[in-house]
Amino acid sequence: MITNVVDHDRWIPQSLWTGCQPMSVPAVQCRATSRTGKQCKNKAIPGGAVCRFHGGASPHVASKAAVRAEVWSWGLGDTNVDPGEVLLRLVTQSAARAERYAMLLEEAYEAAERLKQAHDARRTN
DSSP: OEEEOSSTTOEEEHHHHTTOOOOOOOOOBOOOBOTTSOBOOSBOOTTOSSOGGGTTTSHHHHHHHHHHHHHHHTTTTOTTSOHHHHHHHHHHHHHHHHHHHHHHHHHHHHHHHHHHHHHHHHHHO
């Protein structure tokens, strides 16, 4: 069974992370300031420094924050987590990502071949 861990392009087989107890991402107050100079009272997006109203909703900020939240949930900042387990998760994620990209490249190559064949067939007629 394949399960989406954080976002659309990181797929990790559930069997590899079942039984791992992820840490929760700490809630942080938004670091942005209002026009009056006071700090925003909203909570920042998980893994981010700002709330969704101050840039946390932009795709670039949200994706970076999602990566930070995932790394935090793996316990990289915690001395109680086994570094070997964290390394295994990172390697597994990299392998799963490489496999996913290879599959996408293969699909794109096959689509290009079909387009070329259709174009060549149209030329000969």
